[in-house]
Amino acid sequence: MSQVRTLARNTLFLLLATVFTNVAAFVWNVYLARYLGTAGFGILSTALALTGIFSILADLGIGTYLTREIARDPTGAGELVAAGLGNRIILSCIVFLMILLLPLTGLYHGTSVAVIIIIACYMLMSSFSSFFNSLFQGLQRMEYQTIWNILNSLFILMGVLAVVWLGGNVVHVAVAYLVAAILSLLYSITIFTRRFFTPGLSFSREMIMEAIPFGITSVFSMIYFWIDSVMLSLIKGDVSVGLYNAPYRLLTVIVSLYSVYTAAVFPVMSRFHVESEDSLRFTYRRSIKYLVIIAVPIIFMVFALAVPIIELIFSAKYLESVAALRVLITATAFMFVNGVTSSLLGSVNRQTTVTKITGTAAIFNVILNLILIPRFDFMGASAATVITEVFMTILFLIAVRKLGFGPSWRDLHAAWRILLPASVSIVLLLTPISITIMAPLALGAYIAGILITGALDSVDRDILRSIIRERE
Template sequence: MTGARTIARNALVVSAAQVLGKLASLGFYVAMARVLGEQGFGAYTFALALAQVTTIFASFGIDEWTGKTVARDPQAAPRLITDGLLVKAVVGVAGCVAAVLFTRIGGYSASVQAAVALLALGTLAELFMNTFNATFQGLDDLRWPAAAAMIERAAIGIFGIVALLAGAGIVVVAAIYLACALAAAALVAARLAAVGVRPERSPSAARSFALVKMTFTIGLTILLNTALFRIDTVLLSVIKDNAAVGFYGAAYRLLESPLFVAYALTGALLPSLSRASRTSSPPVGEYVTTGLKLILCLMAPLGTAYALLAEPLVDLVYGSDYAPAIPAVRLLGGAAALYGVGYFASLVLIAQGRQRILPVVVAGVLAFNVVANLILIPSLSFRGAALVTSLSELLLAAAFLVYVVRVVGRLPAGRILSGPLAGCAAIALVVLLIGPTVAALIVAPVVYVAVLVAVERWRYPEDARRVWATLRRS
């Protein structure tokens, strides 16, 4: 299998699995929002955000380092798995304890405390699974990680919806999350062992500590990024109430659901980005151009739709009770369009060994995010948090791209932007002619694809043929 076909296969299997998993997951959150109301949905959203913030310390860049290293040296996989799991176990348990202590000190209800404990353990199980996923990624095979992700999200969605309809609360739902995460982690570990890759039997604290030192920059970036992605929910819970968190959580789920596109494309390209350089054939700039173009083609229309069609979208997904979330969805449109750009650019820098600048940039944006949220949340509530999120993603994408250009050389802006911008303009025209209605939600994607294909075939026919041929072979 050629490199292009391998990349396409990995991107497609991950995307297909994520689509199915995200549909189940979105259905689960929609059911929760409708059954539990904004108070219960807000409590679960807060519990999950807190669990993710406190346990992310266990990851610390290990997965990115593992995928990059295994891509260059597959024999290093057993040692990296063992060392990575040891670090995650020690730090992750401490994070779980910290999450529970936060809720106890903060005076949260017993159900929220229990949900936080279960979700923190579930998140830790997913971090273990990510070590196995990263190993598969380094081996240029994302089929089993994709299958496990789909099964986990589908199981959480199906069993969660059944439990909610049967009258269960957030504690039972959190327990389902934990059980499904454990099962998915066991599946990926078993499949990795089936291809002959198993952890070393003798863990070493010294080696694990050395691994943390090597991944410090990446790890710090991930910690800061996770805080940037979740701190607004925690601040909303502290400054406002669960109702505000619930409305914001509803809007935020619409933002998060399509982000798998950026993860899938970046994950598929990471091994090639790690091996390529300015002088390789093809050069690293070609991979970067292709990645940015595909991400914008897929994410820019979503951001445009959120900004222009938030009203029918929220009503269709959540119902009229969540109408207050409409302004937040509009304001999160910028984040939906730009998050993938910043994420992809950061992984380009990691793949090229230029990760030292990442925590500096993210720390600066995080400081802006916290200050801006503290200023805007008291007066604008979750709408202020949504605005700050989009501004933060704009700053991240712009800053990372500046450094990417320094590393890979000048990028062809017209080649990257022409198609997506023309398609988004077509969406705006549809909304202007039809209005912000459900009909526009149906017509806009068709018009976008037609305009995108027309522009690409007219301006950049080689790009269009290359992408189509790669997808068809795969």
């Protein structure tokens, strides 16, 4: 159970950080959405989307590769880190030059260009911090990443609040993001050099070739996650981007719940790949089960409370986003499954399979957006996101099934233990009684149903007891 305890500890650390960062992100996004308005918020969202796609090229999968290799053999960390850092510096310089050429395309002008350049610097600084976080993950010392997440969120929050208080504009907001990234990077460098070692600097063509499948996967994933915002800005304008990104930001907050778990479970899976195939299969199947159990109530609760959520967080100006939120939230369960399945395939050296699936999905998503956005605006982008996630889930499950890691027929047959409580909860939410009363009742009914139907079996209880004993 030692790996279970390690996984639980690291998940707890990352979960604590995620809860804090999500609360902070809620605050600054609410302030920005209200303060900048739909157009200004759209400019910032477009800059984050556009530079986010480019920033992945600065990593090119090196971070994920280092996490996997260090988890398998920590004794080789020194040589790996030196090569990884050298490669990252070279790639970052190339990417920054590419972003500087964007104004020459004529697609963006004035304030948008300034914000894009500043946010590009922010993304590159954050990329170096992510490099060190990958090392912390490989060494399974998630507490340092937890502190980084909290500090980074605090720096951004304080910067945004300062800009609002001083009456700044969207350019000043971009500068606040950049300053926060620089301060956060200084923390990462200080902790790593003091707690572990001072990294050298080298270059490894072999590492780049090994990491490229991870990098291409990240590029496709980033395109998929951000291309809808870029396409909306070009086809419909900044207001549509703002109306779409309000619910989409909420979705990314929810998605961060599964990213916490996948970040913790990836090094564990990587170690199990060389130690025990049975343990790897067990970890994957249980992960799917737990994530689905968590995703189901999130979907029906957010769907039911969409109106007060949007109105409370973003104000009545964003009420048009309610329908988009209800569409987008249905993608949650599929995102959870896709995230942990991607980690499994990467841990068993099948990163090229992940690359092919995400590449196919990215192309599929772009085509859907080209078809749906001109006709349905940001609702079309929302529908394209959900359809693409379902498509990816099908492809991922086919891939793991061929490797012998897919859910067993017994697992599929036991799905009723989750679906039945979920159905009861949905019926409660549909009753003509105040949603503020029925929502907590529906959630309670779901939790009780999970326990009554035995969705959590004796093995799950043993795992929980093991974790509790470790905490004691």
